Amino acid sequence: MAISELDLPTGVVAHSSANPQRQAELMADNVAKALAYAVQTHGIASLVVSGGRSPIAFFEALSIRELNWSKVQISLADERWVPATNPASNEGLVRRHLLQNAAREAWLIGLYHPAESLEQAASLADQALAQLQRPIDVLILGMGDDGHTASLFPGNPKLAHALRDDCLERCLPMQAPVDPQARLTMTYPLLAGARMQCLAIQGADKLETLRAALNVDPLQMPIRAFLHSPLEIYWCP
Numbered sequence: 692m693a694i695s696e697l698d699l700p701t702g703v704v705a706h707s708s709a710n711p712q713r714q715a716e717l718m719a720d721n722v723a724k725a726l727a728y729a730v731q732t733h734g735i736a737s738l739v740v741s742g743g744r745s746p747i748a749f750f751e752a753l754s755i756r757e758l759n760w761s762k763v764q765i766s767l768a769d770e771r772w773v774p775a776t777n778p779a780s781n782e783g784l785v786r787r788h789l790l791q792n793a794a795r796e797a798w799l800i801g802l803y804h805p806a807e808s809l810e811q812a813a814s815l816a817d818q819a820l821a822q823l824q825r826p827i828d829v830l831i832l833g834m835g836d837d838g839h840t841a842s843l844f845p846g847n848p849k850l851a852h853a854l855r856d857d858c859l860e861r862c863l864p865m866q867a868p869v870d871p872q873a874r875l876t877m878t879y880p881l882l883a884g885a886r887m888q889c890l891a892i893q894g895a896d897k898l899e900t901l902r903a904a905l906n907v908d909p910l911q912m913p914i915r916a917f918l919h920s921p922l923e924i925y926w927c928p
């Protein structure tokens with residue numbers, strides 16, 4: 692199946708690339724243009740990225756794009772509650788692959804904070820996110836095989852609250868079904884307010900997950916909540 696065969700909602704744009712490197716370069720070009728425009732028009736740009744296995748080539752391609760990175764804030768759609776030195780840390784991934792080259796001048800607002808409980812850590816992350824320029828200029832989402840995005844996981848008791856349009860928290864604690872289970876996630880209104888929204892996915896399995904998500908409720912597959920304009924989906928086989 693190709694992404695062009697999906698019946699996507701009106702206003703959702705699909706970009707198809709021949710391979711992961713081409714996809715990374717195309718996304719890096721488009722994201723760099725959007726960040727440069729944001730810096731030019733309001734003096735500061737905010738970029739929120741996801742972790743997981745997929746974004747490394749994109750991070751590296753973006754890190755060498757020339758723009759005024761000292762005016763760019765970078766934060767994370769979600770984080771595992773582990774320090775940046777832990778191999779599972781999304782912040783660690785961003786530090787190793789994105790905050791390099793020209794992009795080393797960017798300003799990172801991490802979600803991880805040491806605390807006595809995950810709830811306290813989420814509250815500290817929520818406070819740190821007060822510095823993040825809103826609306827987010829560019830959001831890069833990923834998607835798990837169960838239809839989760841950020842750390843908005845199906846079956847979590849806090850999911851319905853995190854997906855509410857009027858959810859006041861910027862960040863909430865979540866439990867994932869896989870290790871590391873303790874997670875921190877940005878909530879729906881913060882994420883879905885982004886000016887430019889991209890979903891980056893690779894492979895036939897993720898396309899099948901996306902197809903399934905089109906026909907279910909967001910509580911079953913949270914990516915469903917984002918499948919509307921202005922989402923741009925970047926897919927490659």
Ligand SMILES: O=C1O[C@H](COP(=O)(O)O)[C@@H](O)[C@H](O)[C@H]1O
Pocket residue numbers: 741742743744745746768769770771781832833834835836839840841842
């Ligand atoms: O756990 C996570 O998974 C999703 C998808 O990651 P991938 O490895 O399948 O690309 C990711 O978007 C999220 O940020 C991450 O914490």
